Amino acid sequence: MDKTEKIWLDGKMVKWEDAKVHVLSHALNYGTGVFEGIRVYQTPKGPAVFRLKDHVKRLMDGCKFMGIDLEFAGKKYGFDDIMEAIKQTVRENKNVDYVKPCIFLSGEEVGLNPVGVPVSMAITAIHMGEYLGKGADKGAKIIVSSWHRPDNLCAPAGAKVNGVYATSCLAKREAVTRGASEAVMLNSNGLVGECTGENIFIYRQGKIMTPKPSNSILQGITRNSLVQVARDLGFTVEETDFCRTELTTADEVWMTGTAAEVAPVTYVDERPIGDGTIGPVASKLRARFADIVRGKVPEYDAWLDYVN
16 A cells, blocks of 8 residues: 555545544444445546445445434535545545545544544545555455354444454454465355455356345445446346355356455465466456446446546
């Protein structure tokens, strides 16, 4: 990650080093916040934020679920206000490819009661580059984590709530210490859920499959995009259940996420997927997606919000 110069905080652009909260802020101690990760791409028309409207809608839905009011520093914010704040943050920084808005309980409070705790919003723009690191373009090695994906009975699995991602951090640590770049988590029924920050797809018996929303997955915006793109290209796509055995013996596997984009998987638990190289379906979808997000496919232009 490369730092930038300015961060949007409660309606003001401040220097990176001045964007601070108190050590007793409720969100820091109890995870009471909602965030998004959003990619920014360079296009022939200038910088564009990918599916910004959908990300802002999901951010606001997460706040509604958590009971967090969209009022920062005495001003109420609506959909258009947040859209413009994100664009402003991208405009006022250089070499941005990723932007992260976070709405969180910033008030100093000891105790679990979140009611009435003051709220803040920060928007950070960075240059992330390759999320999964060098060599990911040749295929990722992943493991099946011992940690389960939190289900809808114990956490708001469909929202990007800060505290829920503690499990993802544990699974990610497990993957890295085992020499992998990512981990996939099963749900409480033993079915494939999702990775630590990505949705997962398999290609098996001529069909693309991805876990359905009832499997406690985040309904990812990149996931949604790739389902549509694959169908537009003539592939059969099923949102369904599948197990660890079907994952490991699939013809192809890939992950999707804002940070990871479309990331083919070549090994699961040290077992090769197919012949251990990136397959033709994943390659085709990854190339198509790369063209779409960079403004090279006019029929998907509605997915791009241009900054300038």
